Amino acid sequence: xxxxxxxxxxxAAGLGVFKxxxxxxxQGNGLKVPQIGWNQLEITQPACPLYQGIPNxxxxxxxxxxxxxxxxxxxxxxxxxxGESFASSVWKNNVFAxxxxxxxxxxxxxxxxxxxxxxxxx
Numbered sequence: 001x002x003x004x005x006x007x008x009x010x011x012a013a014g015l016g017v018f019k020x021x022x023x024x025x026x027q028g029n030g031l032k033v034p035q036i037g038w039n040q041l042e043i044t045q046p047a048c049p050l051y052q053g054i055p056n057x058x059x060x061x062x063x064x065x066x067x068x069x070x071x072x073x074x075x076x077x078x079x080x081x082x083g084e085s086f087a088s089s090v091w092k093n094n095v096f097a098x099x100x101x102x103x104x105x106x107x108x109x110x111x112x113x114x115x116x117x118x119x120x121x122x
Contacts (some may be wrong), residue, residue: 001090001097007066018090020070031083034065039100041078041088044115048077048091049117059099060088060105066098094119 002014005022016020025033026085038059043051070076077096080088087096096116102109 001094002068002070005066014026017073017095018068018070018092019072020068022066022068025083033051033072034063035082036059036063038086039080041080041100042085043050045077045091048089048096049119050089050091050096050112051077052115054108054115055112058108060100060102060108062088062100063104064099068097 001017002020002022003016003018004014006024008023016111025031025035027033038073040057040059041054041063042049043054043056045051048076062082062102067088068090068112070087075090075092075120076087077091078087079085080099086099096111102112105112
């Protein structure tokens with residue numbers, strides 16, 4: 001979804017839907033990487049239709065070693081803190097991407113998926 005990624009030491013270009021890159025968590029601060037488990041969402045774009053009916057501070061499930069660093073902070077729909085604050089989801093027009101797993105995030109994930117289906121049905 002981004003211009004480039006550090007995953008797999010890639011030198012291939014990304015899709016470029018969002019300007020920026022995907023980077024690996026810094027392990028130097030004692031964090032376990034990958035991050036596996038529950039963490040909170042800070043909803044930074046309350047108008048994002050995916051998060052309608054989802055309270056700020058809700059917990060979702062993560063399994064990841066990398067996170068996106070968008071050049072345009074306006075595309076960041078949610079932030080999460082794991083050693084540092086990172087974009088845990090992005091949104092631009094009709095494109096949505098989450099760094100967490102909605103399908104593993106119980107009631108919050110089901111609500112997010114319901115919101116997505118409702119958007120798709122239009």
